Amino acid sequence: MFRTVSIIVLLVAVAALALHYLVSRLRSPAKAGPVCIVRGLVYLLTLLFLPQQLTLLGKFKKLVYLLAMLCVVVLAVTGFYSVLILGKHISGYLLMIHVTAGGVFAVCLALLALTFAQSHRFNENDWPWLTSMVRRELQEPKLLPENSDLLRKICFWLLIILALPLMLSVVLSMFPLFGTAVQVLLADTHRYSTLTFAAVAIIHTYLIIRAPTSK
Amino acid sequence: MRKGLIQAIAVSSLGCVLLATAAGAQGKIGDESDGSRAVPVHLIPLYDEAVPEFDKQSFKILPQDELLQPFSIRQTCGKCHTYEAVAQGWHFNAPDPNVNPGRAGQPWILADAAARTQVPVSYRPWPNTFRPEQLGLTNWKFARRFARHMPGGGPAEMLDQTEAPEEMMRSYVSGKLEINCLGCHSADPGYDQAEYVLQTARQNYRWAPTAACSFASVTGVAADQSDMYDPLMSDAIKVTYRPNTFDYKNRVLFDIVRKVPNERCYFCHSNFDLSGRDAEKWKADEDVHLAAGLSCVDCHRNGLDHSIIRGYQGEDKISNNPLAATTSCQGCHLGPESSASPVEGRLGAPRPKHLGIPPIHFEKMTCTACHGGPWPDARTHATKTSRAHALGTLGANKSPEALPHIWTPVFAKQPDGKIAPHKLFWPAFWAVEKDDGVTPIPVETARELVGKVIPEQRPLPSGDWLDLSKEQIAKVLSLMSQESSEGRPVYVAGGKLYRLDDSDQLWAGAHPAAAPSMWPIAHNVRPAVQSLGVRSCQDCHATDAPFFFGDVEIDSPLAAGRGSAKMIDFQDLKPFYVKAFAFSFVFRPWLKLVILASCAGLAGVLVLYALRALACVVKVLSEGNGSIEKEDE
Numbered sequence: 001m002f003r004t005v006s007i008i009v010l011l012v013a014v015a016a017l018a019l020h021y022l023v024s025r026l027r028s029p030a031k032a033g034p035v036c037i038v039r040g041l042v043y044l045l046t047l048l049f050l051p052q053q054l055t056l057l058g059k060f061k062k063l064v065y066l067l068a069m070l071c072v073v074v075l076a077v078t079g080f081y082s083v084l085i086l087g088k089h090i091s092g093y094l095l096m097i098h099v100t101a102g103g104v105f106a107v108c109l110a111l112l113a114l115t116f117a118q119s120h121r122f123n124e125n126d127w128p129w130l131t132s133m134v135r136r137e138l139q140e141p142k143l144l145p146e147n148s149d150l151l152r153k154i155c156f157w158l159l160i161i162l163a164l165p166l167m168l169s170v171v172l173s174m175f176p177l178f179g180t181a182v183q184v185l186l187a188d189t190h191r192y193s194t195l196t197f198a199a200v201a202i203i204h205t206y207l208i209i210r211a212p213t214s215k
Numbered sequence: 216m217r218k219g220l221i222q223a224i225a226v227s228s229l230g231c232v233l234l235a236t237a238a239g240a241q242g243k244i245g246d247e248s249d250g251s252r253a254v255p256v257h258l259i260p261l262y263d264e265a266v267p268e269f270d271k272q273s274f275k276i277l278p279q280d281e282l283l284q285p286f287s288i289r290q291t292c293g294k295c296h297t298y299e300a301v302a303q304g305w306h307f308n309a310p311d312p313n314v315n316p317g318r319a320g321q322p323w324i325l326a327d328a329a330a331r332t333q334v335p336v337s338y339r340p341w342p343n344t345f346r347p348e349q350l351g352l353t354n355w356k357f358a359r360r361f362a363r364h365m366p367g368g369g370p371a372e373m374l375d376q377t378e379a380p381e382e383m384m385r386s387y388v389s390g391k392l393e394i395n396c397l398g399c400h401s402a403d404p405g406y407d408q409a410e411y412v413l414q415t416a417r418q419n420y421r422w423a424p425t426a427a428c429s430f431a432s433v434t435g436v437a438a439d440q441s442d443m444y445d446p447l448m449s450d451a452i453k454v455t456y457r458p459n460t461f462d463y464k465n466r467v468l469f470d471i472v473r474k475v476p477n478e479r480c481y482f483c484h485s486n487f488d489l490s491g492r493d494a495e496k497w498k499a500d501e502d503v504h505l506a507a508g509l510s511c512v513d514c515h516r517n518g519l520d521h522s523i524i525r526g527y528q529g530e531d532k533i534s535n536n537p538l539a540a541t542t543s544c545q546g547c548h549l550g551p552e553s554s555a556s557p558v559e560g561r562l563g564a565p566r567p568k569h570l571g572i573p574p575i576h577f578e579k580m581t582c583t584a585c586h587g588g589p590w591p592d593a594r595t596h597a598t599k600t601s602r603a604h605a606l607g608t609l610g611a612n613k614s615p616e617a618l619p620h621i622w623t624p625v626f627a628k629q630p631d632g633k634i635a636p637h638k639l640f641w642p643a644f645w646a647v648e649k650d651d652g653v654t655p656i657p658v659e660t661a662r663e664l665v666g667k668v669i670p671e672q673r674p675l676p677s678g679d680w681l682d683l684s685k686e687q688i689a690k691v692l693s694l695m696s697q698e699s700s701e702g703r704p705v706y707v708a709g710g711k712l713y714r715l716d717d718s719d720q721l722w723a724g725a726h727p728a729a730a731p732s733m734w735p736i737a738h739n740v741r742p743a744v745q746s747l748g749v750r751s752c753q754d755c756h757a758t759d760a761p762f763f764f765g766d767v768e769i770d771s772p773l774a775a776g777r778g779s780a781k782m783i784d785f786q787d788l789k790p791f792y793v794k795a796f797a798f799s800f801v802f803r804p805w806l807k808l809v810i811l812a813s814c815a816g817l818a819g820v821l822v823l824y825a826l827r828a829l830a831c832v833v834k835v836l837s838e839g840n841g842s843i844e845k846e847d848e
Contacts, residue, residue, distance in 0.1 A: 096795065096796060106810045106813035107809060109817065111816075114820060117823075117824055124835075171814070174806075180577070183572070
């Protein structure tokens, strides 16, 4: 069941992004070519190798971000490989790697939440239509600016929210608190929150890749 | 009118015949209960054995008979219970090739210190066991060895099915060992199973059930009688019934119970662990189920067909016992996976909480891995069983070193892929290796061969191995090859196979035939608070946990062949992985702490910004063209 759901969700996420990419390219071919995507990805993965003009905290944030990305990749590969390829629950060395990366990822995610939360606050520019409605402004409904990062912010906060059931479900199962039925529920919670997290993380990464090149 | 009457009579007669036939098909009076939970009183006449001399007729035994005969179980009990139906039961059907052997059980062990042999024997095709005929054991010889702890029936009742005329003659003298209903169902405290064993040792098979009863005694030894001995003509083997055994109708009272008392089971199914902890009976606790008031047969149930529930998971797939699915550990404590109505909690079985136990454990291990058998120590310890060591019989060797050497608990993977606690012993036997495998030679032949190489060796009082060296093995193998050109002589012991190579040098190495004989154990079940993992995961997931890294004794007549293996060698797991996995548990508390702290951080950020967002919403909503009061104005 989870295997099927996983395949569908991940395919839908990737397909949605591919569609978005094609639509974007049709609308502004110069900004959204494949070179831009690759350039964005390289930029993202080489954040630390680029000339650094940031403060120590800025470099630290980049390091944490890269480490978190690496952990996400390791966690996704170890977690989904067993489910999607082998068709069974994670075990053996994969489990050990998964758990190790999970601990590092938890710390990274907490640090990212602390350091990036402020810059991902929603403001009134993120929903002009709402503010105009609340303020009873009867002029033409305002649209989002072209360079709006609303979706990225939503993804960021979704990731933070999803991380809680994702991590709590696994850590609580390690304590002698819950019986078999709840253990199974916790495992399912971990699986499905992970799947949602992975889908959102893919979208978030895509948006980040596009962000520097589109600005 | 007359014609109609005749027709009516004919139809009525036919109906009566059909009804009578149908009633006959239903079985005998004792085959099916009428529903009353009262125990029927067994005040019944005794019948002697049906013999060919009297056209296979059985006669009622009367106290005034000139030559009193032993009563026949088949004839006496068989008057009300269909003997043939009972004979299909698990305790009696081992020789039937059509019976599914199910999960491996304890084999019979043919042990002989002088022959340096302990070899697993079974009529059932269990792994790493040999069929009796492979060892030259006819039904007669098998009964001679093992009748002491057999419930009768099966091979012990097929003594005349032999190609050896002398065995056939002896079986006429000794009689057959019929199914001994009393061995299980007698509640008479005077019923003496040890006396039964003594009678089987004397080859008094016909007399054994009678002799065990408190109201009868038997003198004489069938083994000492000539081949022409006729029990109907001679009182060399004499039966005496206690005065007043028979009532005025010449009936005898049997204290028979449907629900077999535990002590009857114990005669054949006792375990005696020789760990220092439980070396005395009074020091050992009994199974938690018995302590809770259950009896053996509350779980190990059967009907008339005696298809008794063995009680392992998956038994329902091969058993015709309708309760097999619901009478395993899971069946009682959890219920079957699909059931129209709730059936778990039978007999008050509590539903296990298994707090904090990842469900993967239930896929990888049996219930008994954590709950059954002795708590694992750093090294396995020796154990004895009734059937292997003749416990409960007169003159049983009480020495802890007595053969066969059985070790427990060994946590090994079963064929179904689950790890379960086992008893184990290392086969040791002389054999011939051919293309189709390794076949042991008869123990008598082996004893003779070894005796030629190592003369004048007497069994030790302890019953322990007599020493054997590699040089002596080489000599015996050489002798075997001189005496027979069939196959290549080999010796198996301590998990190794020994053979002479082309240059007559002794070669030793691993071989499937040298694999240990193992069978899963379930009892004694410990209380939940003594189950593995109750203290922490590191009961098993520690780098030195006996569950994975305990030493399993390797036993051999060769001093050089003794040693130990690791428990993990029997689990089909990679030691490095298990060690690494166990090592990871050192860091698990830190991992928990880190994740909980991260969760707290994430939750803090979420709460903080959620409040700020709420503040924004409040601010936006509070903005407007005027206050409520102004609007009112």
